[in-house]
Amino acid sequence: MEWASVAFYLIATVCVLSAAGVVIARSAVHSAIFLILCFLNIAATFVMLGAEFLAVVQVIVYTGAILVLVLFVLMLVDEDQLPDFHTGQPIQRISGLILGLILLLEIGAAITARSIQGATGGATPENVAAVGGNTQALGRVLYDDNLLAFIVVSLVLTVAVIGAIVLALPDRRVGINQRRGTGTINLGHPVGTDGIPLALPAVRGESPIAAATPGDLRPVAGERQIIMVRDPDAYTEVGQHDAAPDNRPLIKR
Amino acid sequence: MVDNPLWVALIVGGVLMFVTLTGMAYMTWFERKVLARFQDRLGPTRTGPFGLMQPLADAVKLLGKEDLVPAAADRVVFLLAPIVIFVTAIVGVSVIPFGGAISIFGFELNLFAADVNVGALVILALGSVGVYGIVLGAFASANRFSLLGGLRAAAQVISYEVVLGLSLVGIFMLAGSLSLREILVAQQDDLIFNLFGLSISLPNWYILSQPIAFVVYLIAAVAETNRAPFDLPEAESELVAGFHTEYSGFRFSLYFLGEYINMIVISLFASTLFLGGTDGPGAASVWGLGVVYLLAKTVMFLFFYLWLRATLPRFRFDQLMGIAWKVLLPVALLNILFTAFVRLIANDEITIPAWVWIVAAVVLAGVLVLTSLNDRANRPRPSAQAGD
Numbered sequence: 001m002e003w004a005s006v007a008f009y010l011i012a013t014v015c016v017l018s019a020a021g022v023v024i025a026r027s028a029v030h031s032a033i034f035l036i037l038c039f040l041n042i043a044a045t046f047v048m049l050g051a052e053f054l055a056v057v058q059v060i061v062y063t064g065a066i067l068v069l070v071l072f073v074l075m076l077v078d079e080d081q082l083p084d085f086h087t088g089q090p091i092q093r094i095s096g097l098i099l100g101l102i103l104l105l106e107i108g109a110a111i112t113a114r115s116i117q118g119a120t121g122g123a124t125p126e127n128v129a130a131v132g133g134n135t136q137a138l139g140r141v142l143y144d145d146n147l148l149a150f151i152v153v154s155l156v157l158t159v160a161v162i163g164a165i166v167l168a169l170p171d172r173r174v175g176i177n178q179r180r181g182t183g184t185i186n187l188g189h190p191v192g193t194d195g196i197p198l199a200l201p202a203v204r205g206e207s208p209i210a211a212a213t214p215g216d217l218r219p220v221a222g223e224r225q226i227i228m229v230r231d232p233d234a235y236t237e238v239g240q241h242d243a244a245p246d247n248r249p250l251i252k253r
Numbered sequence: 254m255v256d257n258p259l260w261v262a263l264i265v266g267g268v269l270m271f272v273t274l275t276g277m278a279y280m281t282w283f284e285r286k287v288l289a290r291f292q293d294r295l296g297p298t299r300t301g302p303f304g305l306m307q308p309l310a311d312a313v314k315l316l317g318k319e320d321l322v323p324a325a326a327d328r329v330v331f332l333l334a335p336i337v338i339f340v341t342a343i344v345g346v347s348v349i350p351f352g353g354a355i356s357i358f359g360f361e362l363n364l365f366a367a368d369v370n371v372g373a374l375v376i377l378a379l380g381s382v383g384v385y386g387i388v389l390g391a392f393a394s395a396n397r398f399s400l401l402g403g404l405r406a407a408a409q410v411i412s413y414e415v416v417l418g419l420s421l422v423g424i425f426m427l428a429g430s431l432s433l434r435e436i437l438v439a440q441q442d443d444l445i446f447n448l449f450g451l452s453i454s455l456p457n458w459y460i461l462s463q464p465i466a467f468v469v470y471l472i473a474a475v476a477e478t479n480r481a482p483f484d485l486p487e488a489e490s491e492l493v494a495g496f497h498t499e500y501s502g503f504r505f506s507l508y509f510l511g512e513y514i515n516m517i518v519i520s521l522f523a524s525t526l527f528l529g530g531t532d533g534p535g536a537a538s539v540w541g542l543g544v545v546y547l548l549a550k551t552v553m554f555l556f557f558y559l560w561l562r563a564t565l566p567r568f569r570f571d572q573l574m575g576i577a578w579k580v581l582l583p584v585a586l587l588n589i590l591f592t593a594f595v596r597l598i599a600n601d602e603i604t605i606p607a608w609v610w611i612v613a614a615v616v617l618a619g620v621l622v623l624t625s626l627n628d629r630a631n632r633p634r635p636s637a638q639a640g641d
Binding site: 027029030033036040052053056057059060063064065068069071072075076133135 | 327330369370371374375377378380381382384385388389391392400403404407408410411414418431
């Protein structure tokens, strides 16, 4: 056997095994690591096929950028809060098994029959070498022959990015209210109340703070009183700070 | 593509690896000496002449330390992560051309391990894979400080990877190739200016035709290697030691070595792309002078790294990301646009009528005025800040 074949079978074995590992691994981070390994081996296969540019792009885009982002999100999420991928209902397991078998049969039939092969394109080794290599050949196909499609795809992606940014933008008003409520002690006084009132933000969930009725006065140590409010603006003298004219200081000192 | 036979490539690669590892060891010595000079100290002096044996002593010390694995750690990932960063760092040397064909003992061999036709992209790809060493090590440590350092590293490297790649596109356009060897060959031409009848001949190093790209590359390279002032993932004043908080002994030293090798590779890469690599006066005729030139240029870049570290305070993280996305990325994109434009005109592939120039100038001036006005309008007033 040639060295190239040995290398190919090694790469292919690791690739298939790590692909299986993506599905089998219990931890989502381990799945991501197996996916990295799988992508790197696919890149190696591209190199063996003489498509170095494609291989490097595969590594930079998928391994270097997308999977880093996946890991980024996985690291921020508590693993216990992720849905459990391995406790499907029996019906799900059986249907999954059947669908998987059908897919496997289809792929097997396609490989053995070779009837799904398309027509041979213009990218023969001689043509590719004539323009100076596969990077140049790919560039010609992308930016000369299919320029319009390329521009349309980039526009669609740009729209998607802008859409994602718009969706992720915080509601400005809510953001300011929350920041004032949580980040600072509210210095506003409810009119006619002595002591130091401490306005607390509305808190979700079952914490005792949220359960308190608005305006509930509670004695703390000594004669100080703490005031429980749901909306910090209800007890500030200045009123709605974001409705205040721009040139006015937000909080009187 | 110029190729060595496989066994020659393996030998050259092995020698390069050995040289890089030695260079990395003496990089630590160099850093301690230079930093000491900046701070009016002497640095290591006790171990050998000028403290030259210091790297050896450090290696013995690091190897002798206990290799701890935290009880809560993800054991396999924790043990493998440092190896990832070390291996990806050192593989980068294999695509750097140290010169053309030479003959030793009657053998013809090329002074590079592999001439990949996408060599420049290989180095970028290795950098982006190397970040897994940091991210996975941070995740596997089961430590909040490590996790924060890992998150910072991931965000930082993704952002600066984009900037680093885009800053090089201008060079790829001028050289017409992604192969580092061909970029090197393209820089050995002469760049001839005709100014007022005077003909000035300069080397065609890309620092002269791509100065903006060079500055962008320098900044992005420092961030890409997590060095001061962009060493946020291991900021000791905020995150204990960042992603390697839980690492000790030899696994810590793998992170440490990986960082230094990354610096060396990025500096070799910069010398090859911008400073003509092995090019220099007499390099073609004198045996081995090319390699000396390349190494001298690389040491210059490494000194620049240390200079930055000794001089600048650390950035804040939002400033770091802001520079990447709001300053460096637009500058790099404009540089690409400008380079493509100039190349088209210089090659007489397009001719532009005069009215287009006038319209373009008016539009550009309008945009500049509008942005400066907009900046002034958006500047926060003192009265609004007093309440915050």
